[in-house]
Amino acid sequence: MLSQSKILSMSKLRWIVFALCGVICLFVLPQVLSEFQLNLLGRFFTYAIIALGLDLIWGYTGMLSLGQGLYFGLGAYCFAMYLKLEQSRGAMPDFMQLYGVLELPGLWKPFQSPVFAIAAAIGVPMLIAGVLGYMVFRSRIQGVYFSLITQALTAIVSLLLIGQQQLINGTNGLTDLSTIFGFRLKDGSTKLALYIATVIALGAIFILCRWIVNSRFGRLLMAVRDDENRVRFAGYNPAKIKAIVFALSAGIAGLAGILFVPQVGIISPAALGIAPSIEIVIWVAVGGRASLVGAIIGALIVNIGKSTISTAYPDIWQLIMGALFVGVVLLFPSGILGTINSSIATLMRRRKAGSNETALPAEREGTTDMVAYAAEQKPI
Numbered sequence: 001m002l003s004q005s006k007i008l009s010m011s012k013l014r015w016i017v018f019a020l021c022g023v024i025c026l027f028v029l030p031q032v033l034s035e036f037q038l039n040l041l042g043r044f045f046t047y048a049i050i051a052l053g054l055d056l057i058w059g060y061t062g063m064l065s066l067g068q069g070l071y072f073g074l075g076a077y078c079f080a081m082y083l084k085l086e087q088s089r090g091a092m093p094d095f096m097q098l099y100g101v102l103e104l105p106g107l108w109k110p111f112q113s114p115v116f117a118i119a120a121a122i123g124v125p126m127l128i129a130g131v132l133g134y135m136v137f138r139s140r141i142q143g144v145y146f147s148l149i150t151q152a153l154t155a156i157v158s159l160l161l162i163g164q165q166q167l168i169n170g171t172n173g174l175t176d177l178s179t180i181f182g183f184r185l186k187d188g189s190t191k192l193a194l195y196i197a198t199v200i201a202l203g204a205i206f207i208l209c210r211w212i213v214n215s216r217f218g219r220l221l222m223a224v225r226d227d228e229n230r231v232r233f234a235g236y237n238p239a240k241i242k243a244i245v246f247a248l249s250a251g252i253a254g255l256a257g258i259l260f261v262p263q264v265g266i267i268s269p270a271a272l273g274i275a276p277s278i279e280i281v282i283w284v285a286v287g288g289r290a291s292l293v294g295a296i297i298g299a300l301i302v303n304i305g306k307s308t309i310s311t312a313y314p315d316i317w318q319l320i321m322g323a324l325f326v327g328v329v330l331l332f333p334s335g336i337l338g339t340i341n342s343s344i345a346t347l348m349r350r351r352k353a354g355s356n357e358t359a360l361p362a363e364r365e366g367t368t369d370m371v372a373y374a375a376e377q378k379p380i
Helices: 004-032 035-058 068-087 094-098 114-138 144-162 188-214 216-226 228-233 238-264 274-287 292-312 317-331 336-358 370-377
Strands: none
Touching: 004 035, 004 188, 035 068, 035 188, 035 238, 035 274, 035 292, 068 114, 068 144, 068 238, 068 274, 114 144, 114 238, 144 274, 188 216, 188 238, 188 292, 216 228, 216 238, 228 238, 274 292, 274 317, 274 336, 292 317, 292 336
């Protein structure tokens, strides 16, 4: 086992690396990347935020959700409604006039306030996930059945949004978003501000998730993942625990949607579909489950690779990405970071075993009992 001093030094090293990454992202990358590349990286960072939320419920709690795209899309839609109203200066959005709508629908009126829009973008996904989660977990539904329920809900909501042409422009979604808080989205300074806000939000969510997994509640999450029945027999209610963390992950996805939509300028029901939700699972699987850093790395690697390969090979990029995903799953079943950590742990164990074999008896594990040492070496 590692000594307390070594654990503290490793913890300090992690925070130093975290601070260094923050400095690079905030001060170095804006100087070396083009405006387009910086905007693209900002979008990838929003994906990393979603991956952190999924890793919290899948990697640490053992619940595979195939519907995180739903909460991401709902958050994006809520904030896009405010952006659309700001663009039209409180009047009806342009698409409603095309459908013959004569008055701004009541659902839209509260979204004239940016505070309400931000609160709704985070609160609505949390409310839906919390209610759904408690109903499902109270019935002790878990495993693949829980995954199918989340996937079915995503498909249902996506189809419902497609059918709402007059309310939210149906399949086309909310498009041509041009301003945020009075600033033009096309301006370089606005894009830089959105990028910086995304980096800060990613860092804050990472700190929050790390605090959760290292807290008593985090230990409960891992206990639920490993043996839910023992947690129940110990006097805890696993349904409440899982519903709370499920709602929290949905709120994190909604926050990512808030940051995503102004950087892209569009949100449509396709973002709430089944395919985007499965992609989020792939990000976490590639990076490594039960590793917050792995979730971020997986989201960045997959999306940077997707962007690079689709640009270089526009005709066959999907085949290449599919082959890479299969290869990663086969070669690194515990994810990239999980495989690296396992390799380092194996190497350390081998070195420790080798040092124990060559160490003097008095040095071995701090004992001076030669008889005990000899007894340990005697075969049974």
